[in-house]
Amino acid sequence: MAAPGSASWVAGILARDLRALRREVEAYADERDLWRPAPGVVNPGGNLALHCAGNLQHFIGGVLGGSGYVRNRDAEFGQREVPRTELLADIDAAIAAVRRGLERVSPQQWEAQYPLPVGGVTLTTGEFMVHLAVHLGYHLGQVDYHRRLVTGDAKTVGAMPPAELSTARKTP
Numbered sequence: 001m002a003a004p005g006s007a008s009w010v011a012g013i014l015a016r017d018l019r020a021l022r023r024e025v026e027a028y029a030d031e032r033d034l035w036r037p038a039p040g041v042v043n044p045g046g047n048l049a050l051h052c053a054g055n056l057q058h059f060i061g062g063v064l065g066g067s068g069y070v071r072n073r074d075a076e077f078g079q080r081e082v083p084r085t086e087l088l089a090d091i092d093a094a095i096a097a098v099r100r101g102l103e104r105v106s107p108q109q110w111e112a113q114y115p116l117p118v119g120g121v122t123l124t125t126g127e128f129m130v131h132l133a134v135h136l137g138y139h140l141g142q143v144d145y146h147r148r149l150v151t152g153d154a155k156t157v158g159a160m161p162p163a164e165l166s167t168a169r170k171t172p
Contacts, residue, residue, distance in 0.1 A: 006110055010129045011102040012166035014056065015095050017136045020159035022091045024143045025049050027157050028150075031084045038149040043077060045146040046087060048139045051076040053090035059132060061097025063115055064125070065104055069097065102129070 024045065028034050034046035043051070051073075058071035110126040118128060140159055148154055162168055 006126060007102045007105045007129070008166060010133055011098055013133045014060075014098045014136060016164040017133070017140055017160060018052070018056070018091055018095045018098070019164075020157060021049060021052055021136070021140055021143060022088060023157035024140065024147055024159070025084060025087050025091065027153070027155070028084075028147055029153070030151075033147070033150045034084065034087070035080050036150045038146055041146055041149070043142070044150075045143040046082060047077050047079070048143045048146070049087045050079060050082065050090060052136050052139050053087075053094040056094040056132065056136070057090075057097045059118075059128070060101035061094070065097060065101030067097055067100070
């Protein structure tokens with residue numbers, strides 16, 4: 001059985017990491033660098049941002065939240081030179097989709113099968129939501145390294161701070 005607050009905790013982690021993705025996209029000083037290839041890196045930061053936003057808008061916003069979002073996964077990886085403002089708007093839309101979609105998930109749904117098969121398997125909604133959070137964190141790290149590689153800027157954007165989690169409290 002899922003612990004009380006599981007959906008809100010996953011929603012909080014996803015929102016925190018999407019805000020970090022937003023900061024990563026903003027940290028590219030030259031917008032063209034979002035699309036610049038790096039040796040050994042197939043997907044530049046811009047495509048990873050499109051993928052993360054599209055993935056969450058589909059699996060949480062569309063499937064669980066009933067938003068009507070229609071995903072174009074090929075475009076997430078195939079488009080180039082999407083303006084930064086559009087990337088940021090997609091990330092903001094994903095934040096809203098996560099909040100609205102997970103608000104609709106009942107404790108019973110959390111334990112039940114996710115409504116669609118994913119990658120040829122069925123799994124519980126709760127486990128798939130945790131998978132989506134880990135997936136986002138994985139790609140967030142890739143965007144961070146891409147930005148550093150193509151810009152030479154080693155500064156951090158403060159991704160994934162525990163202080164931004166919903167249960168975080170300052171210690172005395």
